[in-house]
Amino acid sequence: MLETQDKLSHDFKEEAKRHGFSPVGIARIPGSNRIKMRTAALQRWLDAGYHGDMRWMEAPRRQSIQTLLKDVQSVLVVGLNYYIDAKISDPDKLLVARYAWGNDYHKVLEKRLKKLGRWLEQRKANCKWKICVDSSPLLEKAWAEEAGIGWIGKNSNLIDKKHGSWMVLGYLLCTEALTPDKPSTPLCGNCQKCIEACPTHAITEPFVVNAQKCLAYHNIENRNPKLPENIEKSMGKWIAGCDICQDVCPWNHQTMVSSKDPDVQPHEWVLNLSKDKILAWDDETWKKKLKNSALKRIKPWMWRRNAKLGNKAVNCTKLEK
Template sequence: MTHRAAGTARAAELAEALKREAGALGFDPVGIAAVPAGERWQLRSAALERWLAAGHQAGMAWMADPRRQRIETLLPGVRSLLAVGLNYYVAAERLPGTPAVARYGWGRDYHRVIEGRLRRLGRWLEATVPGVRWRACVDSAPLMDKAWAEEAGLGWIGKHGNLIDRRRGSWLLLGHLLTSLDLPADAPATPLCGSCSRCLPACPTGAIREPFVVDSRLCIAFHTIENRDPDLPAPIAAALGGWVAGCDICQEVCPWNQQPLESSKDPDVQPRPWWLGLPAEEALSWSDALWDERLRASALRRIRPWMWRRNIRAVLGRAAPRPTP
C-alpha cells in the first residue's frame, strides 16, 4: 500500500469512528462534508444573498454576518465538517385550546444540549488525534447550518426552509463539528420534495413567498420569538391560531412528517410535564419570577416575560393593558 493510500485508509477509519462516537452521543443522522464545499453549497450561499437583499431577514441583522459564508473565519484551517442531527419528535400532542409551543421548545435548551455533546466529541477527537483543531457549532454560530447539513448528506432543504431527512422528517436539531482534519466526505443529499408544495398554502400568513423563500416579516415564529415591539402586527395576531412561541404548521403538513416516525426517547427533548396541558389564562398570569422558574434551561428564554404575555393576549384576542395617566 502506498503512503497516500495508507493515509486515505486511516482517514476513512477515523471518519467512521467519529460517526460511531457521534451516534453513541444520540446523534442520528450524521455525515461529513469537505471544506471548501461543492456547487450545491455555492447555490445556497447565492440564495442567502438574494434573501438578505429582499429584506426577508426582518430584524435579524445577525443573518447578514459575513462569517456565515466564510467558514474558515470560525476555525482557521478547517478542512472538514461533521454535521449531526438530533431527533426531537416526541409522539405527544397538546390538549385542545391550550397555547401552542413549537416542538423544539418542549424540552431542554437544544443549544446547550447539542453543544455539550459536540464538545465531548471534540475532546474524543483530540485525544485520538493529538494536535487536531476543532470547534463545536450550533445554530447560534454564524454558519449556514442547513446548507452544510445538506452538503454532508443529512437531508435536503425543503420548500419550507427546513432540513428534511427521509426517516426523521424535518424534526431535526442540527449541530456541526468543524475540524482541521481532512476526512472523506459523504455525498450531498438528493432533494425529494418533487412537485409537493403543501407547506406554501398551509402557512396562514403567506410567509413562504415561493418555494424555499420564507419572509420573516410574515412569519409567526419570527414575531412570537424575535419581534420586540409592544404589540404584534394586527395581521399576525389575527392568524396566530394558538401559537404563542414559534410555529410548526409548515412542518406538520409535510408528507415526510406524516409517515410513521420514531418517537425520541432522549430525556433532553421530552416535554416538560405541564407544557401540553397549560391553560392560557394560567400562563398569562405568570409573574416574571414564575416565568423564570418554569422556563429555566429552555430555548424559549429568548422570549422575555412581557413578550410571553403579549403573545398569549394576542391569542386570546385581548388588547395590551395601558398604563393609567
C-alpha cells in the same frame, strides 16, 4: 500502524451516534457548487430584507466557513431527533413548537459535541476543532445538505427520510481531512403543501421564507408591544414558534420515531399552557420555568402579549399523528 482517513471518519460518525445523534454525515471544505448557490441565495434573502430585525444573519462570516476555524478541512454534521408522540387535544391549550418542548437544545448539542471534539483529539492530537449550533454564523442547513443528512425543503427546513424535519442540527468543524459523505438529493418534488398551509403566506416562493410574515418570527423575535394586524389575526394558538408548515409535510406523516432521549422530553408546563396561567405567572415564575429552555428569548411580557392574541384563535392545529 497508521490510521486511514476512512477508518477515522467511520469511527467518528459511530461515536456521534453513540451520543444520541442521527443522522450523521461529513462534508469537506470548501464543498460543492451547491454551497456557492446557497450562499448566493442567502445574500438575495438578506438584500430583500426578509430577515427582519435578525441582524445577526448579516454576519459576513456566515458566508465563509473558513473564517470560523483556521485551516478547517472538514465538518461533522449531526441531527438530534426531537419528535415526541404527544397529543394536545384540549382546545383551550396554547401551542409551543416541538423543538422547544424539552431542554435547551443549544446546551444539549454543545455538551455532546464537546465530548466528540475531545474524542477526536485523542485520535489526532494535533487536530483543532470548533463546535457550532444555530446561534453561530454558519450556513448551517446548506452544510447539513452537503454532508448528506437531509435536504432543504420548500419551507426552508432540513428534511431527512427517516426523521422528517423534526431535528435540530449541530456541527463540529475540524482541521482533519475526513472522508465526505454524498450530498443529499432534494425529494420534495412537486409538493407545495407547506407553501399552501402557511396562514400568512410567509413562504413567498419555494425555499424562500420572509421572516417578517412568519408567525414564529413575530412571537419569538418581535419586541414590539403590538404585532402586525395580519399576524395577530393568524397566530391562532401558536404563542411560541409555529409548526404548521412541518405538520402538513408528507415526510412528517410517516410512522415517526418518538424520541426516548431524556433531553427532548417535554416539560410538563409546556404542554399545559393556557391563557389564564400565562397571564397569572409573574416574572420570577417565568424565570424558573425558562431556566433550561430554548424559549428564554421570549420575555415574560411577550408571553403575555402572545397569550392574549391566542384567544383570537382562527388557526388552531391539534398536535396529533
